[in-house]
Amino acid sequence: MSGNGRKSPPLVADRRTASTPRRTGGSGGSGGKTARTKAPAAPPRKAKAASAPARRGRGAGGGPRRPRGPLGWIVAMVTGLFRWVVRLVWGVSWRMGLAVGVIVGIAVLWTASRLPPITDVVDQRTRGSVTLLDRDGEVFAWRGDQFGGMVTAATVSRDLHDAVIATEDRRFYHHLGISPRGVASAVRINLREGRGPLDGHGGSTITQQTAKLLCLGRPFDPALWDNETAYEADCRRTTLWRKVQEAVFAMAMEVRYSKEDILTIYLNRAYLGAGSRGFEAAAQRYFGKSAAQVGPAEAAMLAGLLKAPSAYAPTSNLARAQGRASLVIGLMEDQGYLTAAEAAEARAAPARLSRAAEARAGGYFADWVMDSGPEFYTRNTTEDVVIRTTLDPAIQSAAEEALTRVFSESVREGSEAQAAIVVMSADGAVRGMVGGRDLQAAGAFNRATQALRQTGSAFKPFIYATAVEMGFSPLDTIQDAPFCMNVTGSGQWCPSNYSENYRGNVTLTEALTHSLNIPAVKLSEAVGRDLVAQVATQFGIESDIAQGPAVALGVSESTLLEMTGAYAGILNGGSAVLPYGLVELQVMGESEPVMAATGGIRERVIREESALATTWMMWNVVESGTGQKARIPGWEVAGKTGTTQAARDAWFIGYTADYVVGVWMGYDDNTPLTGVTGGGLPAEIWHETMIRITDGMTPTPLPMLPPRGTGSRLEAQSRAAEEAGQVVEQALRDALIDIMGQQ
Template structure:
């Protein structure tokens, strides 16, 4: 502020001296010069009354001169005071120690995959700071030619630019141009809002002078290039170059440089990921600017137009939005949504993620949509660690951000039956225990089978393989619904299960695909607890660990007896080995699972596992509309098989304890009749008769 006062005082002192230098010599009261030797006038007793009247000839000149002197004197005091008020009461005052590389920097979340590679970013993407001297000369010239050609000649505010903008604004009657220098743009981006007003322009100019007084031109240009927004969430030239071209700003070609240089004017509207034609038109304008200032030749500009910049494809990240939202929400819950950048180390496997997306999209074709199946979800976990490896929340994240893997609560149907039978085995039943498939009536509720028929006596193994509803209900009622609910929660199912409803044996409650799939993992782990997780560690930008996942699935905490887990794997193996889930079978690899279909075919499920991975698939509609007889053993099983085939393409083959086939036995009376007939044949052979060929029913 002292400098402002000093400059003002000097300016007004010079102005006053200049005015006095042009004042006329002393004159008499008549307005004529005094004669040499003239007698001095007598002193009057009352000068105020006897002095010459003011309105004498020349009074108007004296009044004007005195007015100028008074105005100058007042201005000498008033102008510095006005500048003081402007500086301290209109313009924001950054602290002397302000770090312009960090001031008002928006926080971001960087998401890394299981290999530590960046797969996405939430919030502002700031790249590595790149000094001006390390950028290609044509890149720097493109920025200057387009944004501020007199950058190295002005002191932060360019009067020529302001005059040009003012004339344009007066002519158009709007504030369409600002005449801002690069320093002013930097001041606006760091400290001000984007509003268009003369007050903001005044603040901008004062802040630009403040910046110019503390940084040299190269530092200011570096700050501008590394902090300016360039669309698609990218801040700074390095981030923009990586986002659009997959390379450092140090390595951009002329075609790429002019595209980037054209973005600061309207970064969101001209981002090449959203508006490739608009971005290229703007790039051509920048090429013209370079030719105007002589930075490149017309021939070089023509070559660049013929070979425009190519935007890198981000197609493999398109549907990762569901996972991004999922881990971002959890990260904020873990460490809070502060102002620091967060780096999240996740468990996602990009190869498995691509396989999951491909499996869902390739199977939901036009034909399946005509059959009423318009949405699907898939989620997969590593059995050994509980790490989430793949997540598909729907067909298109762009069209719908609703995550059907983690947010959609639907009835799991028969996919819940494994928990019924596991509870039964804890209470004395075994896979060979027999029940009769027959009509059941529980307080007026009469569950029916898929085919509306009854098959008579059968073992629980067969009841599981063929998904017999009446047997599952009888088992649940026999051991008690509370035991089924307790076991399901112990296995990891967090959904509310209403114990008053007998229909829970058939999955008549709401659960998410994530919740149900997690609860299957202990089956695959021999009865040991799973610790499903998607985040390994959260750090800030300085490398400080804010959260570390301490859970582990290798703690051997048992939630189910090993033999019971083996029995369940044995029963679930029959489902894919000739039962309702036969379409999920993988050649040469042990896999097991269970189908699920709800009333009116509104939801179809398949959840299963190998020795390495547990995965679940849901198919249905957002509006709960019925599908045209799409069951869990059809489309969901096919999607599951497609994903698991790709997921295990390079994985070693590992056996699942209990995964071996067993003949599904018929009713005892039918078996007895077969052996009776066989004994009769032996008797006829003894007596020399011919053996009559017996007929066996198809399996």
């Protein structure tokens, strides 16, 4: 220690470094000795005195000092345990991840190796489609799943291609089949909206959606599923395991097929509402054009259907479909597929339905045609079938408009009364059909073809046609007065007129004109009720005809289609017709039709003169009788009203020279109509229908034959009959006496 009180610098030993012997100049030089050098002395270290606060809490390494005592021991133990757990989890995780990755990779490659060629999966339908054409060859209805032919990602319009990508999977060309980002976003949205993580938004890529459309490669098997509906519902199930399978299948598709191939499958198999499968079928269904021809507005509407096909179908709600399309146009603009000007133009001129799709004509008619054709070519066809029909769209629209107008103007609001209309040519070709007030119905109860109802006085023309055929004249007279007869097994039966009034001696024409019941019963019994039933059956009333004398009052049941067809037989001169709507059925792609019309004119039932005379009598019904509300200025109209007991059914069936129109009105549950007879609302509906049908047509005279003695002679004959009676009346009385005596 020096005397100045300062600390002496620490003693530092000289640094020595071992020098390596170095040879210089061979054996000479330094005589082979190793040269040593002294390292320079290190500068003296300055000792810094660390302050006490700085020293506290730090260890020898300068880091945080570990607490001493029990606390330090606990901290050390927890820290060590945590590090051990992290190392364990990491070690297990990367090994498991590697194992899962290997397993998934093997599964993907194995699945990819089993995928069929692209052409085999574009269309794997098990059912076919039916397209119905009207009499002019225009499409008016579809039944079954519509496919419309194969398209590819390259053949559809560029707007449609871009709209699908922008709407469903904007990163389609950049992922390997699944999008973790999309799945995470969908799960977050579902949870935020209070649903399960897999409910609602799925975050699926187009590839995953295509995998689901292919049902992960499982074809329809009738042994496993009752029908295709159950099969498709099973394919759409969403579970965690199904999502895993879907992801594997999607990645396998990415390995096996190109992006364009996957998009092609999707474009051909996606369901787009109204029975259309694939974008070609949908474009034809809604716009009447190919998927290669649709523009931005139409493409946006089609792509918008993918979210909810039934809800956004333009045939269900056009405004809703257009609103959805506007959102798709925005997505296309945001992603650069449309310029601002193109997007504005598409919004300003939104897509609209084709004429056929907008009209949706002939729902009931189409159902009837489908039911009348062979099942293996209609309801259960595995082929794509085209059926040409007899439907006239203008006539169909006329019938629908007439029904709508009368019910809106003449029927109380809230009424559940129903009505049906059939329009037919004289040869039985059905030109229009309305089966109920719900004009847009498909697959619904068809009151024109399926409802068996009592015919009431609409049955009477067959009685008078039979009488004329047997030699009676429309001018022959008959007594309209209270009348009773004994019916075997029932006792005495006393029919009455609807009005409870009686006219005395009347001609057969007057009796039919005013729909008198007593003369109808007497005439039916005179000519023979069995013969009346035979004539009615031969004219096309296939339902059972009542056996008793009340058959004359229309207690037998029939359908509107049968009755209209039977009247057509009177119009065409006395030959029966078989109503038909199918003209030709052809399998798509084949040159020859599979079948042709099976309906039309059949055998003759009564002589032409008898039919012409019956038409003349029915012309009087409209001119001066119960059917006056059906008159059309400038046209000759023949027809007959019908009202059943308690007014449960009301009919009017009439015809011009060109068309027969039948109208029925009533309640499905047989509730009596209030204040309605056949000459009321049914005749009004008939009139409104025919006014529209004949608009612009040149009036054609009815094929009718007035009897000799018409006009003044008829009046004189009636007066003479009232004073002295006629031979025919006496013959009728004698016949009735004989009949009642036999009973």
